[in-house]
Amino acid sequence: MPPKRHLISLSDLSTAEVLNLLDLAERMAAAIGLDDGKAGAPVHPLDRILATLFYEPSTRTRLSFESAMLRLGGQVLGFADPAASSATKGETVADTARMVSAYANVIVIRHPLAGAAKVAADSASVPVINAGDGAREHPTQTLTDLFCIRRELGTLEGLKVGLCGDLKYGRTVHSLAPVMAQWGCEIIGIAPDELAMPEESIARVRAAGGTYTATASLEEAIGDLDVLYMTRVQRERFPSPEDYERVKGVYVLTPEILQRGKETLRVLHPLPRVDEIAPGVDADRRAAYFRQAAGGVPVRMALLALLLHLPCTKDTSGAAGFGKAHRPAIQPLGEAPAPEPTVSGPPCQNPKCITSTEPHLPAEWYERELGLVCAYCERPMGVPQ
Numbered sequence: 001m002p003p004k005r006h007l008i009s010l011s012d013l014s015t016a017e018v019l020n021l022l023d024l025a026e027r028m029a030a031a032i033g034l035d036d037g038k039a040g041a042p043v044h045p046l047d048r049i050l051a052t053l054f055y056e057p058s059t060r061t062r063l064s065f066e067s068a069m070l071r072l073g074g075q076v077l078g079f080a081d082p083a084a085s086s087a088t089k090g091e092t093v094a095d096t097a098r099m100v101s102a103y104a105n106v107i108v109i110r111h112p113l114a115g116a117a118k119v120a121a122d123s124a125s126v127p128v129i130n131a132g133d134g135a136r137e138h139p140t141q142t143l144t145d146l147f148c149i150r151r152e153l154g155t156l157e158g159l160k161v162g163l164c165g166d167l168k169y170g171r172t173v174h175s176l177a178p179v180m181a182q183w184g185c186e187i188i189g190i191a192p193d194e195l196a197m198p199e200e201s202i203a204r205v206r207a208a209g210g211t212y213t214a215t216a217s218l219e220e221a222i223g224d225l226d227v228l229y230m231t232r233v234q235r236e237r238f239p240s241p242e243d244y245e246r247v248k249g250v251y252v253l254t255p256e257i258l259q260r261g262k263e264t265l266r267v268l269h270p271l272p273r274v275d276e277i278a279p280g281v282d283a284d285r286r287a288a289y290f291r292q293a294a295g296g297v298p299v300r301m302a303l304l305a306l307l308l309h310l311p312c313t314k315d316t317s318g319a320a321g322f323g324k325a326h327r328p329a330i331q332p333l334g335e336a337p338a339p340e341p342t343v344s345g346p347p348c349q350n351p352k353c354i355t356s357t358e359p360h361l362p363a364e365w366y367e368r369e370l371g372l373v374c375a376y377c378e379r380p381m382g383v384p385q
């Protein structure tokens, strides 16, 4: 039996595995008629169940995972509101994940605290996928972003990528920036000081061989960019409503500002948007965000297929609902890249770390260039949030 794999961070996949997954997602896109708007391909029943454990609101991520599993022929169960789960009775994420492993073949979890998906993976006996853990990471959004960028621009390499908005609390950019850096992209962070990219994320970009420059001006930066990745100011992660009020609405991409962008520029956004992209931008060909969101289904189909070792990832026999067209075989996921070694130390001080509500967890730290970071939330030791 191939090894059980999880997706907690994009660093769990090698570059070759990411490309393999994007290729499989292209096959899934063709099978479900993504580009011609046809109804999904007929599926054969698949004896697999996906559990979605959503402790935080979601529209796209949860529904696209459910759609992906249903289109693969499998079934779904789960909760979209923790108030309807035993979390309200004080059940830990570790216990929930261990138990749900008996009900499903793969678990997708979203949680407001950083490190929750790692905790679930450590105690589950089935693959666990991180659908967003606090402000830390959102790896399946990044896979969706990469799928969109490669389709729109034909490459992932050597691009100038502007990340704009809430780079402090936005988990999507924390996952995306280091991966784009691996492909030799230049990362330009467009944010006011209050929403600047955390030092440890910038360090990951540089460690991946990329460059990171910061600016506060969208108008000045936009003209050079190949990708402009807009983000929502993450109201729910601010320490107080006043802190949020000070920065809300800080950037609004309007058709006038977009005029300064190249013809080949593509504007992405993980969605939902609040006011950071004016609706007048939607009609511009360069606005790729709704195409980006649609790509979330084939990307998640590919990820589920690979983690579940479905036959459609190995041969062309038409298993799991996919046709008999002759296509090159997709490689299954191999061994996971080696996990970082941990050292023990004092408990993490970050109130947004999963260790703050699950004190049974052993305090573990990674040694990084900037010093020790918590193995759950990846915040540096002594930096509360």
Ligand code: NCD
Binding pocket: 060, 061, 132, 138, 141, 171, 172, 231, 232, 270, 271, 272
């Ligand atoms: C993002 C998230 O949840 O982090 N949404 C998503 O999954 N598409 C972005 C956001 O909520 O702003």
